[in-house]
Amino acid sequence: MTTAEIRMSHAPLTARLSTYARLPERVPFWAVQLTGRIAVAHVFWNSAQTKLASWEVTRQLFAYEYALPLIDPDIAAVLGTAAELAGSVMLALGLFARFGALMLIGVVATIQLFVFPENWGDHLLWFALLALILVRGAGAVSIDAIAARVLSRR
Structure with a gap:
């Protein structure tokens, strides 16, 4: 069998493999954005809920284990928890x-x-998902997108 004949006999297989390899491209980007938003929102929502479950323990963590420089531990605890709560709701x-x-x-x-x-x-994983949202937005399935469509009609 010549090289040309071998190439021709594998052409249908190559075409099928190429078609299968492109299947993920059919997934709508809004689905990727929505999945990323929910996944990272879940991480930070759970973290905030843990902090709220025992505020005294949270204050001690910020005072002794986290010990952020240049900020009072009580203020850091409030700011961190508020950012996790608000950010996770905004993403979701x-x-x-x-x-x-x-x-x-x-x-x-x-x-x-x-x-x-x-x-x-x-x-790095959390950052990658957050960077996707920061750079590309929340996607078509979001209040941001709905608001943009409504405001563009005016």
């Missing part, structure tokens, strides 16, 4: 999602730099 609803993502990127950066630098893999 897709309401001012870019601002929520930026807020949570600040939380991730603080955790990475001052609290748990050894957990960089988790932080």
Whole structure:
């Protein structure tokens, strides 16, 4: 069998493999954005709920374990918890999602730099999802998108 004959006999297989390889391209980008928003919102919502479950323990964590420089631990606890709560709700609803993502990127950066630098893999994953939202927005299935459509009609 010649090289040309071998190529021709594999052409249908190559075409099918190429078609299968392109199947993920059919997934709508809004589905990727929605999944990313919900996934990262879930992480920060759960973290905030843990802090709220025992505020005294949270204050002690911020005072002794987290020990952020240049900020009072009580203020840091309130700001961190508020950012996690507000940011996760904003992402889940897709309401001012870019601002929520930026807020949570600040939380991730603080955790990475001052609290748990050894957990960089988790932080990089969270950052990647938040960066997707910051750069590309909340997507078509969001309050941001609905508001944009309504306002563009006026």
